[in-house]
Amino acid sequence: MFDLTGRLALVTGAGQGVGAGAAHCLASQGATVLVNDIVDERAERVAVSIRSAGGLADALAFDVTRREEVCDLLASHPLDIVVNNAGNAGATVMQPRPFRDMGPAEWEAPIDVNLRGVMHTTHAALPGMVDRGFGRLITVSSGAGVVGLGIGVAPYGAGKGGAISFMRHMAIENAALGVTANSVALGMMEMTEVHDASLVEKLASTVPCGRLGTGEDLGPAVVWLASDEASWVTGQTIHVNGGSVTS
Numbered sequence: 001m002f003d004l005t006g007r008l009a010l011v012t013g014a015g016q017g018v019g020a021g022a023a024h025c026l027a028s029q030g031a032t033v034l035v036n037d038i039v040d041e042r043a044e045r046v047a048v049s050i051r052s053a054g055g056l057a058d059a060l061a062f063d064v065t066r067r068e069e070v071c072d073l074l075a076s077h078p079l080d081i082v083v084n085n086a087g088n089a090g091a092t093v094m095q096p097r098p099f100r101d102m103g104p105a106e107w108e109a110p111i112d113v114n115l116r117g118v119m120h121t122t123h124a125a126l127p128g129m130v131d132r133g134f135g136r137l138i139t140v141s142s143g144a145g146v147v148g149l150g151i152g153v154a155p156y157g158a159g160k161g162g163a164i165s166f167m168r169h170m171a172i173e174n175a176a177l178g179v180t181a182n183s184v185a186l187g188m189m190e191m192t193e194v195h196d197a198s199l200v201e202k203l204a205s206t207v208p209c210g211r212l213g214t215g216e217d218l219g220p221a222v223v224w225l226a227s228d229e230a231s232w233v234t235g236q237t238i239h240v241n242g243g244s245v246t247s
């Protein structure tokens with residue numbers, strides 16, 4: 001079950017964080033993984049570690065927000081699986097604050113990476129998937145794309161919620177063509193750079209399961225959605241969040 005041998009998968013923003021975990025998990029099920037990141041060395045490092053573990057992987061650096069770059073680089077890759085994981089505030093750092101205090105420049109980055117980036121990779125990969133009669137579009141979203149939060153991340157939530165909605169439309173447009181489209185809405189995950197251990201402990205205590213999530217929690221959900229066995233699962237948002245309330 002869930003054998004991905006012979007499948008070609010792209011995971012965006014997989015040079016670190018939970019995307020790297022998802023890339024490892026896909027490779028461990030037999031997929032060949034294109035490890036994308038905007039930072040070349042990060043993509044390369046993860047591809048090397050997948051190969052060291054016996055998997056098949058190559059680095060493919062590009063910026064998901066640059067449509068022409070995405071289309072040019074993906075044109076020669078017959079993708080079966082696209083995991084849209086690049087997110088947060090893209091190449092910038094998220095600066096949470098109330099929306100009423102923000103200017104338009106501050107919502108460009110989160111909308112660009114979390115919504116437009118997903119549309120760019122989908123637009124590049126989808127025609128080939130339809131031609132071959134198989135495709136799996138999986139977008140890594142967030143609880144912030146499903147419920148309102150008072151922590152100053154409205155543009156991020158808008159990008160994440162927009163991408164969930166976009167996946168639902170892709171699901172219906174392509175349901176009879178062998179292509180599924182789903183989202184995974186994550187809860188609080190471990191951060192790559194931890195500066196404050198007591199903050200992590202405090203955040204973890206708010207998660208019913210008592211810990212923050214990891215790439216090893218995301219990976220199996222992605223593998224399932226990418227598999228042949230999940231052909232009847234489309235247009236869904238799967239919550240992987242340690243039991244946090246999302247409605």
Ligand SMILES: NC(=O)c1ccc[n+]([C@@H]2O[C@H](COP(=O)([O-])OP(=O)(O)OC[C@H]3O[C@@H](n4cnc5c(N)ncnc54)[C@H](O)[C@@H]3O)[C@@H](O)[C@H]2O)c1
Pocket residue numbers: 012013014015016017018019036037038039042062063064065084085086087088089090091113117140141142143186187188189190191192
């Ligand atoms: N960390 C969390 O608590 C959390 C919670 C909910 C959802 N998410 C979502 O999970 C995904 C991964 O989050 P993370 O915290 O592991 O990420 P991260 O910030 O640790 O890593 C993301 C990677 O994406 C790369 N990247 C950024 N912009 C890019 C672009 N334009 N093109 C290609 N690559 C780009 C970065 O260089 C980085 O290596 C994101 O979509 C995020 O929004 C994270």
